[in-house]
Amino acid sequence: MLLPFDGNGYRKRVLAAVEARGGPDASDPFEVYDLPVETAGTLSDDEVARRVDDVWAFWQKQRDHPKYRGLVTALLQTHDALAAQLRTADGRSRLAEQTRAGRARRDAARYAELDAALERLVERFGGVPADKVEGLRGLAAAAGIDDDAFGARLRRHPVLGDDAPGTGAPGTDAPGTDAAVLRQVRDGLEELGRIEGVRVPSLHAFLELPPTADPQTVRRRRDALLVLNRQRRPDRRRALVDDLLAAVGALLVDGDPGRYLDALADDVREALRPRVAAAVLVEDRLTPADASVLVQEAMAAGLDPQRASAVVTGLAGATGTPVAPVAPPPPPPAVRPGRTPDWSAEVSAARAALRAGRPRAAARHAAAALAAAGGMHPPIRAVQDEAAEAVVRAEGSWRTVGTALAARRHAAAAATLERLAAEAADVPGPAGEDAAELLAASRAALAAADAALAAAPASGREREVALLAALGAVADHPAAHGELAALGVAPATGVVAVPAPGGAREVRWTASASAGPVEYRVLRVRPDGTRQVVGTTATTALEDGGYGQVAGYVVVASRLGVPAPEAHSGLASPEARSGDPVAPAPPEAVGSLTAVLSGRRLRLVHPIPAAGTAEVRRLPAGTPPPPMGSVVADPEALGALVPAMGPGLAVDARPSAPVTGYVVLVRAGGSAVAGASAVHVSLPPVTGAALDGDRLRWDWPEGCTEVVVLLRPDAPPEGPDDPAATRRKVTNSRYDIDGGLPVPAGDVGHVAVFPCTRVGGRLVVSGEAPEEARLRLA
Structure with a gap:
């Protein structure tokens, strides 16, 4: 059983530890959701769901925390995929297995350098020289290994007398720029790297320029990124980029870039010092091969080749074992002084990046072209739009990938x-x-599943077991799924219903003869022939506590989505029917549900029911809401429960899908009745709304064919359903025929344009219209 969630304790135990290790990549789902991986198999779905919701709500409160906001932003980006897996026993089991393996790998990595040093010393000397022990202890401490663990590792090898050379003294650091400014830049780069999922070691790497770039090139790239950043929506990433661009101006444009690189070299020197000491400790010198690797690492950390070589050479010299400087690679050819940047060359580079499948690089080249041109030109806008569309498509594809991989x-x-x-x-x-x-x-x-099927017998039960194993590893393996569907599933047999305590009935049956994970769906048959779902189980019995007259039961076996023929039964005895209680009247449905976007949350507001309790559920994608007033036999089939924040209010995280449906249910007396439904729509917005003569014109989002235009005389329309506004639907064909939306002479007020889409033939309207989709008519 889980202890109650403690936000303060979580911040100190979990967030601080994850932040210190470098972010979510150095953690695992069980740590970030404060769940014990050792007892993952004993946790119930309900208590895990409560913990996941508690942690998500705590993250929302920490979005503006001065220390943890970057980490929290990164965690929230992975929440949907991880939470979906943690909420089910199968998902937790898979994640627990991955987590244990990941923790074992991290532990092994912590000891890897120490173990390699010990093995090499034993290989050279037949044991560990005594004068190497303190150096090894320092190496272990740098890797986070305590003295007890170090001692246990050391006791595996014999310790020899004082007959080996010592290690040397550390060197001195060169002076650099202001430490507070550097620390602020370093923290900003680390936070940006966590948000974007890439390492950004230096300001030059942030600009995607070499450390040897001249100030004019740096200035042009900074100006281009400033233009691009102003076009982004206000969020933490935009604020970070603004701060870092300001630092670029202070340190690289107006200041001396050499001082910044010298200060960066101090950080790199401290990071590489244990590596050099470890190499010298084992080999008594820094070999040319080790020196070359270390120089490459120093350059990857943001240094130019000359400084990288000097740092490694200096560290080697400080140990008393100098090494010849590693020859740095030749510098790139310099740009001729006074040459005017060619914006068309940047556009060509952007198109080349798009052809190479690198839309983010294309966007940066487009921004550089805009800065070089000093204004917008059609080729620049075209390549900007193409790059932005490619990024949006990719982000949508990543959401699809996460769902698919979670389901194997x-x-x-x-x-x-x-x-x-x-x-x-x-x-x-x-x-x-x-x-x-x-x-x-x-x-x-996929290849492993193909190989397993190729090696399996051609027919018989062994073939069936091999098909099931393949689908267990790859749930959508086409050949295995098709072959298993052709084999079919044996039905349940011997279905009977017997009285159970409290007026209930227990439905029992004999299991299907088919191999594999067979589950059973039980339906209650009323005297008028209608059917109601009792539930689903993997066992061979299910209790029905439903009220009212029952004529019989139906059990449908299925395996991996392939159903078997139905198995029918009547009641075990007439006496079981004679005492059936009268079904109570279902509760009254809730008549309205309103979805209101508030920052990064979606508030779902509904009236408080007169009787029973209300709950809001997020409908699975593509699932229509049940008719209002209908009895819902299986509320869980209507999707995840949205956390309630008070009577008449549930709050969900802002959905990432274009269309997300919700329905409110009322539960009372064992029944659940469907109430009103609502849809949250988030579509690419309309832009460029402007009045052209007597026509209202705008830029249509890609793929959008219909919009809703609202005109309100006294104030900007509050949303697509604003009752005080006049509403018109416009198709793209009508727009093209009319050359825009005609605006009658004398019309004044505020206009907003909302994009639309169709779901199952029903028109749904986006809930947002940004500033570029709004206009005031004079």
């Missing part, structure tokens, strides 16, 4: 990942995932 649907995931790797290689997943790496893993899973 590797065939669907591989198809989407192939497109991502080809069209958006520089757009990482929500947690920084790489499309190529995940694609290789999905292809490996």
Whole structure:
């Protein structure tokens, strides 16, 4: 059983530890949701769901925390995919297995360098020289290994007398720029890296320029990024980029870039000092191969080749074992002084990046073209729009990939990942995932399933077991699924219903003869022939506590979505029917449900029912809401429960899907009645709304064919359903024929344009119209 969630304790125990280790990539789902991985199999779905909701709500409160806001933003980006897996026993089991393996790998990595040093010393000397022990202890401390663990590792090898050379003294650091400014820049780069899922070691890396770039090139790139950043919606990422661009101006444009690189070299020197000491400790010198690797690491940390070589050479010299400086690679050819930047060359580079499947790089080249041109030109706008559309498509594909991988649907995931790797290689997943790496893993899973099927017998029960194993690893393996569906499923047999305590009945049956994970769906048959779902189970009995007359039961066995023929039964005896209580009247349905977006949350407001309790559920994608007033036999089938924040109010995280449906249920006396439903729609917005003569014109979002235009004389329309506004629906064909939306002479007031889409033939309207979709008529 889980203890009650303690926000203060969670901040100190979990957030502080994860932040210190470098963010979510250095953690796991059980740590960030404060769940014990050791007892994951004993936790119930309800208590895990409560803990997940508690942690999510706490994250929302910490979004503006001065220390943890970057970490919380990164955690919230992974919440939907991880929470969906943690809420089910199967998902928790898979995550627990991955978590244990990941923690074992992290522990092994912590000891890897120490173990390698010990093994090399034993190889050289037949044991560990005594004068090397303190150096090894320092190496262990740098890796976070305490003295007890170090002692246990050391006791595995003999310790020899004082017959080996010592280690040397550390060197001195060069002076640099102001420490407070550097610390602020370093923290900003780390937070930006967590948000974007990539490492950003220096301001030059942030600008995507080499450390040897001249100030004019740095200034042009900074100006281009400033233009691009102003076009983003206000959020933490935009604020970070603004701060870092200001630092670029102070340190690299107006200041001396050499001082910044010298200060950065101090950080790199301290990071590499234990590595150099470890190499010298084992080999008594810094070999040329080790020196070359360390120079490359120093350059990857943001240093130019000359400083990187000097740092490694200086560290080696401080140990008393100098090494010849590693020759840095030749510098790139310099740009001729006074040459005017060519914006068309940046546009060409952007198009090349798009062809190479790198839309984010294309967006940066487009921003550089805009800065070089000094104004917008059609080719620049075209490539900007194309890059932005590619990024939006990629982010939508990543959401699809996360859902598919969580369900082990590797065939669907591989198809989407192939497109991502080809069209958006520089757009990482929500947690920084790489499309190529995940694609290789999905292809490996598919190949393993293919190989298992090829090695299985051609027929018989062994073939059936092999098909099930393949689908257990790859849930959408096409050949295995088709072959298993052709085999069919044996039905349940011997269905009977017997009286149970409290006036209930227990339905029992004999299990299906088919192998594999067979589950059973039980339906109650009323005297008028209507059917109601009792429930689903993997066992061979289910209790029915429903009220009213019952004529019999139906049990339908299914395996991996393939149903068997129905199995029918009557009641066990007439006496079981004679004492049936009269069903109570169902509760009254709630008549309205309103979805109101508030920042990053969606508030779902409804009247408080006269009797019973109300709950709001988020409908699964593509599921229509049940008719108002209908009795819902299985509320869980209507999707996840939205956390209630008080009577008549439930609050959900802002949905990422374009269309998300909700329904409010009222529960009373064992019954659940469907009430009103609501839809939250989030579509790409209309832009460029303007009055052109007597026509209202705007730029249509890609794929949008209908919009709703609202005109309100006294104030801006509050939303697409504002009762005080006049509403008109406009199709893109009508818009093209009329050259815009005609505005009668003399019309004054406020106009807002909302994009629309159709779901199941029903028109749904986006709930938002930003400033570029609004206009005031004079």
